[in-house]
Amino acid sequence: MQSLYISETGLRIKLNGKKMELESKHIKIKTKDINVYYDTVKVLNNINMEIEPNTVTALIGPSGCGKSTFLRLINRMNDYIEGFRKEGDVLLDDKDIYSKNTQVELLRKEVGMVFQKPNPFPKSIFENVVYGLRIQGVKDKQKLNEAAEQALVQAAIWDEVKDNLKKSALALSGGQQQRLCIARTLAVEPSVILMDEPASALDPISTAKIEELIHELKKDYTIMIVTHNMHQAGRVSDKTGFFYMGDLVEFGDTKEMFMSPRKQETENYISGRFG
C-alpha cells in the first residue's frame, strides 16, 4: 500500500507500511494561546509563537514584560513559583509538555537552561559537567570522561580547564563559570537551550565569547535567549520576539524587525526611547 499526502508540517509518504516524513517546515517549539497568571495578576497575554529548529530566538522587552516567564515556561521552571497558573499549550516536537504524562525530569534533559548569574555547583569542574549524567545514573568512568571532554570542547572552555578538571569550579572567573554552566547543560544532550540573560553579569570579552559560542551551538541546538542588550539580540539571533506588558507585540526576523519594525512600540523600544 502506498500513499502520499501533505500534512500540517510537510509531506508524508507511506510506502509498504513504512512511514516517512519529509518535513518542509518542522516546528520545534510551539505555544498556543498562552496566558500566565501569578495569583490574580496576568503576566502573559495570549502568546502564540512558533520556533524552528536550529535557530536562535531572542526575547526582548523592558523589565517585567514577561519574557523570562515565557522562557521558563518551556522547561517548566515556573512550576515552583507560588501562585503560578497557565492556560494554553506548549508543544515541544508536537508533544504537550504540560500534559499529565510528561515527566518533567525528562523534559529538562531535552530542554536545558543557562541562567543569568553563573551558578556552578561548589564541586570540581569535572563533577559540574557530569552532574546531569550522574543523576541519570551513568557510572561508567570512560563514558563520563568522554562526555565531559565533548561538552567542554563544545562550550569552548576545554583548553582553559583541561589540566585542572579536579579544581573547584568556583575558582574560575565569571565568564569561565558561565561557559562551564553551558558545558554542564550540553553534557545532558538537550535539543533546546534556554538562556536567561546569560551574559548580563559578564565583562565585554566574556560576553563576546558567549555570543560566539551561541553562534556555534546553533548548528546543533535550538536556542532561545532573553536579553536586555539590543545589540546582542541583533548580533546573535535569527528571530526576535518583542514583549511588552505581557503581550508579544512583534515576532519576526531579527534583521527585518531591527530595520523596519512594524509596530510603533517596537520601534520606540529598539531605538532606546524607553525600557
Add this chain to the structure above:
Amino acid sequence: MNKTQSNRLKDQAFKYYGIFSTVLGLVLLAVFIIDILMDGLQRIDWQFITSLPSRLPEKAGILTAWSGTLWIFALTALFAVPIGVGAGIWLEEYGKKYRWANLLEINISNLAGIPSIIYGILGLEIFVRMLGMGGSLLAGSFTLSLLVLPIIIVSTRESLKAVPNTMKEASLALGATKWQTIWLQLLPASFSGILTGVILALARAIGETAPLIVIGALAYVPFVPTSPMDEFTVLPIQIFNWVSRPQHGFVVNSASAIVILLVIVFFMNAIAVYFRNRAANKVKW
C-alpha cells in the same frame, strides 16, 4: 558641642558599653567555672568515674549517671535527628505551597518555647503510662526527642533557606528530581548549619533534668543500663540529688559531676565545631 562631636561621643560610649557587656559575661562564667573546679577537681579520680552510687560520699561514683547520659544522648540523637531533619526538609522544600504548613511553622517555633517540664508531663502520660514503657531510657529519650525536635526542625529550615536558590534551579534544570536536588546539593550545602542545630539540641537534651524527673528517672540506680528498656539516671539528676543532701561530701561530689558534665558538653561542641569548619571549607559560593 556640635553634632559631629556628640556623634563621636556616642560612638565611644557604645564601644565601652560593648566591652563592659562582653567582659561581664565572661568574668561571671570564669568565676563559676573556677569555683566549680576548685570544689570538684579534688574528688575526680578513676574511682569516682567508675563507681556505682553509694550512701557514703567518698565511695559514691557517677558510673550509672554518665552511662545513662550517654544512652540518652545516643537514643535521642537516633530518634530526633532523622525526624527533625526530615520534617525540616518537608516544611521548607515541599510544604510551602500549603497554607496550613505556615500555621504549622508558627506552632513549631512556639513549641521551642514551651517549658520542658510540660514535655515531661506529656511523656509521662503517653510513653510511660499509655505505651507502658515505664521510667525507661526509651521513654526518657522519646520525651527528650519531643523537646528538641522544634530546635532541629527550625535550624534545618533556616539552613536550607540559606542555600542560594540559584543552586536549586541549576540542579532542577539539569533534570534532577526534587529529592536528588535535596540530597546532592541542598543537604551538603546546609550540612554545617543543620549540624550546629543538632548539636545545640542534643546539648540541651543531655542537660535537661525536669522532664526526666517527671517521667520517673531514678536518682539511685545501682546498675549500668544495658538495654533501652532499663531504668536509668543521668548526670543532671545525680547532681540535683547530691546538691540537696546535707553532707558536705555530696556537695563536693556534685561539683565533680558538674565538671564531668561540662567536659562532655565541651567535647561535643568541639566535635561539632570541627565538622562544621570542615564542611564550611568544602562548601562555598
